[in-house]
Amino acid sequence: MAAPEGRGYEAFAGRVGEFTSASEPWWPAPHRAPEKAPNIIVMLVDDLGFSDLGPFGSEIDTPHIDRLAADGWVFTNYRTAPMCSPARAALLTGVNPHRAGFGFVAHIDPGYPGFTCELPAQAPTIAESLRAGGYATFMVGKWHLTLESRLHDGADRSSWPLQRGFDRYFGSMDGFTALHHPHRLVQDNSVVDIREFPDGFFLTDELTDRAIGMIDELRTSDADKPFFLYYAHTSVHGPIQAKDVDIDKYRGRYEAGWNTLRAERFARQRARGIVPDHATLPADPLADGDRIPAWDDLSDEERRLFARHMEVYAAAVDEIDQSVGRLLARLERSGERENTIVVIASDNGGSAEGGRSGTRSYFAQFGSDVEPMDGWETDVPRDPDEIGGPRLFAQYPTGWARVSNTPFRSFKSSTYEGGVHAPLILSWRAAPLAGGLRDQFVFVADLAPTLLELSGVAPLTERAGAPALPMDGGSVVSVLADPAAEGRERQYFECVxxxxxxxxxxxxxxxxxxxxxxxxxxxxxxxxxxxxxxxxxxxxxxxxxxxxxxxxxxxxxxxxxxxxxxxxxxGDLFRFRPATEEPLSEPVELIPFRPPLERFRSAKLTVLRSFDIEIDVDLTPEASGVLVAHGDQGGGYLLAVEHGAPVLVYNAYGVMHRARGAALNPGAQRVVVRVREQDDLRCRVSVECDGVEQAAIAGVPMLLGMAPFTGISVGYDYGGPVDWALYEQYRTFPFTGGEIVRVRYVPGARSAEDPTILRAVGRAVQALAD
The missing domain is CATH 3.30.1120.10 (Arylsulfatase, C-terminal domain)
Structure with a gap:
C-alpha cells in the first residue's frame, strides 16, 4: 500500500529537530504537527505469541505496555514473517523478506538471492535513512542479520549493525543467547572482553541499562537531537530464562493447565474486541491436539513441571514489560515521553520448539539437521525449580505455545496464522490523532515507511552508489488517522x-x-x-x-x-553451504585469556567430527585451573588441572561426566585431548599427558547443532560454565601456577552423519539479481 496521495515524506531542513515543509503535512485539518521531530523506539520481542501481552488477552502482568496501548493504537490484524531473521530484515528495510535476502533465519548459506542471509547493499535500513535525516541511531539486543560465517572477529563486518546505520550497538549478534551468562556480547564492532559475569547479571536488565545510557550520553551533548532506538529483545526465545524474583511472582498461576488458560485468554480477547464475536477457538485436531497431552491425563509431577515452564515464560514477558517501564520513566524525567513514538511488536508467533513435554536440555533437540539416534535424551531430568535459572537451558512445552498463540492455529515457522499473526502496538502521545483498535491488515514491511513518514524523514534513494531497492511496504499513516482507511490488500508468505x-x-x-x-x-x-x-x-x-x-x-x-x-x-536446500567456509575448519592456535572464539567458528572445529586439542603447558607444583573450555550448561567439555591432576569434564546436554587422571609432574609437557566419533552419534573423549592416557569418558552423545553454544576459551571457563560444581568452587577457574604455552585445535574429517554438502557457491547469482 502506497502512502496516501498528498502525504509524502517531509524532509528535515534548517535546524535539526524541527519539522519544516513547503506544503501541508499529512496531519488532518485542523490539527498541527508537533514542532520537533519525534524520538522513535521500536521494541521487538523474540518469539512472543499473539496473546502474551495484556492488551491482547494475557493474564501476564504488563502494566507499562497496557498504558501504551491505552493511549495508542492496537493492531489486531498485524502479520509478520514466520521466523525471526526474515521479519527483522523486512522491519528494518521495508523490503519483503526474500527480497531482503532472508527466506530463512541467518544459519544457512545455500547460494541463492532469497537466502543470502545478509541485507542487500542496495536496501537502506530505516537507521540509515534516519541518520541521514539528522537522527542519532542506537541499537541494543539481538541482531541476527549476518551470516554465521561472518560473525567471528576476523570477518567482514559490512553486515554488522554499525555498518547498517547504527551509531551505537550493544548486544548479541547471534540468534539467541543465555540471559544469565550470555555466550558472546558485542559492543559496536568489537567483542566485549569480560572475564566473569557478576552475580545477579541479567541480560534484559543490561540491555535496558545500555539503552538508557545511550540516551543519557546523547542528551549530555545535544538536548534536541532526535534519536531512533531499536531494542531487539533476546527474550523470550529459548532457552527461556528469568530472575527468581519474577518467577516467584507467578508461582501457582498455571496449575489449571493450558486449556483453561487458553479459554480464559480467548474470552478476554472477545470482550476487548481483539477478535470478533463470531470467531471460534480452533479445537483438536486442527489445534495440534496430537502434539499436546490432555492436562487431566498428566501425572502430578508432570503438571508441576509443565506449570513451572510457563511460570518462567510469564516472568520473562513481565521482565520485558519492566524494560518498557524503565525506558518510559527515563523519557518522563526529561520531558520527552509525549513526543516519542513507541512501537511494540513480535517477530513471529510463539515457538513449539520445546515439544510435547518441553525440555530442560534445549540444545539436545534444537538447531541440528541430524536425526538423533534411539535413546537420545531430549529432556534431562533436572529439578524443575532450576528452570529459568543459570544452571538450566529450557523451552516450554507445545501446550503453552498454543496458549501464547491464542486464538490461532500452529506456531513459529508455520504459514498458518499462529506463525505469522503477531501483536503490534504504536503509541505517540503528541500525535494529533486518536488511537484505538485497528483491524486493517498491516505487514512487518509497512513499519519502516510508516515510521519514516511520521518522523518527516525521506527514505534514502540510493545506497552503495546504486539506486535503492524500492520498498515493498507502504506507510499506514492513513490507518492511524482513520479507522475506516484501507489496509494492505495482499501479501505472500513462505517458509521451508x-x-x-x-x-x-x-x-x-x-x-x-x-x-x-x-x-x-x-x-x-x-x-x-x-x-x-x-x-x-x-x-x-x-x-x-x-x-x-x-x-x-x-x-x-x-x-x-x-x-x-x-x-x-x-528438503535438501539448506544442506548446501559454500566451500568458502572450509578454511574455518583448518587447524587453529588459540591465545590464552582472550575472549572466547566465536560460536560458529568454534563449531567448525569440533561439531560432527573427531578432533584433537594439543596443549603445551609448563606446570609448577601449584598449577591449577582451566586449560581449555568449550560450551556451557547446555552442553560442552572442559579440561582443567585440579590438585595437580588433570580433570576431564563432558557435559552431555545437562548430564555430567567426569574423569580424573593421576597427579602430573611439574615442568613442560604436552597434553592432548582426543575426541573420537563412535557409532550412533556418540564419542569417546580422552586426555593424554606426554603420550600416556590419563583419563577417558566413552559412549557419550556427540554435541550437535548449536552445541557447544559458548565458544572456546583458553585459560578460564567463560560465561555459562561447563561444570557448575567447579564453578561453585572456583568461578571461572582461571589457570595459575604455570604457563599455557600453546593450544592448537586439529579437526579431523567430517562425520559421515554430517548432511552438509559443500559446493562452489559463488556470488554471481546474487550479482545478477542485484
Missing part, C-alpha cells in the same frame, strides 16, 4: 516450502512442500475466508476451486517477483 497468500478476506495456505513435479503453485492448498473465519477452522477450498487456483498462481507470481525460489521442495 510452506506457502500462503492473503488477498483481501481470503487466505490460501499450503503447509506441505510441493514436489518438483507439481511445481511452485502445485500441492494441496487450503482456503479460508478470514472475514467469516479468522482462526482458520473451516477449509472452503472444495467450494471455491477457481479461487484456489487463481490464488496459487498469484502466489507463484509474487514468489518470482520476491526471489522466493528455489523452494525447498526436496
Amino acid at each position: 516450502g510452506r506457502r500462503a497468500l492473503v488477498e483481501g478476506r481470503w487466505k490460501a495456505v499450503s503447509v506441505t512442500r510441493p514436489t518438483p513435479a507439481e511445481g511452485a503453485a502445485g500441492g494441496v492448498w487450503e482456503l479460508y475466508d478470514l472475514a467469516a473465519d479468522p482462526t482458520e477452522t473451516r477449509d472452503v477450498a472444495e467450494a471455491h476451486p477457481e479461487r484456489v487456483a487463481a490464488m496459487a498462481e498469484r502466489w507463484r507470481t509474487e514468489a518470482w517477483r520476491n526471489t522466493v525460489f528455489p523452494l525447498d521442495d526436496t
Whole structure:
C-alpha cells in the first residue's frame, strides 16, 4: 500500500529537530504537527505469541505496555514473517523478506538471492535513512542479520549493525543467547572482553541499562537531537530464562493447565474486541491436539513441571514489560515521553520448539539437521525449580505455545496464522490523532515507511552508489488517522516450502512442500475466508476451486517477483553451504585469556567430527585451573588441572561426566585431548599427558547443532560454565601456577552423519539479481 496521495515524506531542513515543509503535512485539518521531530523506539520481542501481552488477552502482568496501548493504537490484524531473521530484515528495510535476502533465519548459506542471509547493499535500513535525516541511531539486543560465517572477529563486518546505520550497538549478534551468562556480547564492532559475569547479571536488565545510557550520553551533548532506538529483545526465545524474583511472582498461576488458560485468554480477547464475536477457538485436531497431552491425563509431577515452564515464560514477558517501564520513566524525567513514538511488536508467533513435554536440555533437540539416534535424551531430568535459572537451558512445552498463540492455529515457522499473526502496538502521545483498535491488515514491511513518514524523514534513494531497492511496504499513516482507511490488500508468505497468500478476506495456505513435479503453485492448498473465519477452522477450498487456483498462481507470481525460489521442495536446500567456509575448519592456535572464539567458528572445529586439542603447558607444583573450555550448561567439555591432576569434564546436554587422571609432574609437557566419533552419534573423549592416557569418558552423545553454544576459551571457563560444581568452587577457574604455552585445535574429517554438502557457491547469482 502506497502512502496516501498528498502525504509524502517531509524532509528535515534548517535546524535539526524541527519539522519544516513547503506544503501541508499529512496531519488532518485542523490539527498541527508537533514542532520537533519525534524520538522513535521500536521494541521487538523474540518469539512472543499473539496473546502474551495484556492488551491482547494475557493474564501476564504488563502494566507499562497496557498504558501504551491505552493511549495508542492496537493492531489486531498485524502479520509478520514466520521466523525471526526474515521479519527483522523486512522491519528494518521495508523490503519483503526474500527480497531482503532472508527466506530463512541467518544459519544457512545455500547460494541463492532469497537466502543470502545478509541485507542487500542496495536496501537502506530505516537507521540509515534516519541518520541521514539528522537522527542519532542506537541499537541494543539481538541482531541476527549476518551470516554465521561472518560473525567471528576476523570477518567482514559490512553486515554488522554499525555498518547498517547504527551509531551505537550493544548486544548479541547471534540468534539467541543465555540471559544469565550470555555466550558472546558485542559492543559496536568489537567483542566485549569480560572475564566473569557478576552475580545477579541479567541480560534484559543490561540491555535496558545500555539503552538508557545511550540516551543519557546523547542528551549530555545535544538536548534536541532526535534519536531512533531499536531494542531487539533476546527474550523470550529459548532457552527461556528469568530472575527468581519474577518467577516467584507467578508461582501457582498455571496449575489449571493450558486449556483453561487458553479459554480464559480467548474470552478476554472477545470482550476487548481483539477478535470478533463470531470467531471460534480452533479445537483438536486442527489445534495440534496430537502434539499436546490432555492436562487431566498428566501425572502430578508432570503438571508441576509443565506449570513451572510457563511460570518462567510469564516472568520473562513481565521482565520485558519492566524494560518498557524503565525506558518510559527515563523519557518522563526529561520531558520527552509525549513526543516519542513507541512501537511494540513480535517477530513471529510463539515457538513449539520445546515439544510435547518441553525440555530442560534445549540444545539436545534444537538447531541440528541430524536425526538423533534411539535413546537420545531430549529432556534431562533436572529439578524443575532450576528452570529459568543459570544452571538450566529450557523451552516450554507445545501446550503453552498454543496458549501464547491464542486464538490461532500452529506456531513459529508455520504459514498458518499462529506463525505469522503477531501483536503490534504504536503509541505517540503528541500525535494529533486518536488511537484505538485497528483491524486493517498491516505487514512487518509497512513499519519502516510508516515510521519514516511520521518522523518527516525521506527514505534514502540510493545506497552503495546504486539506486535503492524500492520498498515493498507502504506507510499506514492513513490507518492511524482513520479507522475506516484501507489496509494492505495482499501479501505472500513462505517458509521451508510452506506457502500462503492473503488477498483481501481470503487466505490460501499450503503447509506441505510441493514436489518438483507439481511445481511452485502445485500441492494441496487450503482456503479460508478470514472475514467469516479468522482462526482458520473451516477449509472452503472444495467450494471455491477457481479461487484456489487463481490464488496459487498469484502466489507463484509474487514468489518470482520476491526471489522466493528455489523452494525447498526436496528438503535438501539448506544442506548446501559454500566451500568458502572450509578454511574455518583448518587447524587453529588459540591465545590464552582472550575472549572466547566465536560460536560458529568454534563449531567448525569440533561439531560432527573427531578432533584433537594439543596443549603445551609448563606446570609448577601449584598449577591449577582451566586449560581449555568449550560450551556451557547446555552442553560442552572442559579440561582443567585440579590438585595437580588433570580433570576431564563432558557435559552431555545437562548430564555430567567426569574423569580424573593421576597427579602430573611439574615442568613442560604436552597434553592432548582426543575426541573420537563412535557409532550412533556418540564419542569417546580422552586426555593424554606426554603420550600416556590419563583419563577417558566413552559412549557419550556427540554435541550437535548449536552445541557447544559458548565458544572456546583458553585459560578460564567463560560465561555459562561447563561444570557448575567447579564453578561453585572456583568461578571461572582461571589457570595459575604455570604457563599455557600453546593450544592448537586439529579437526579431523567430517562425520559421515554430517548432511552438509559443500559446493562452489559463488556470488554471481546474487550479482545478477542485484
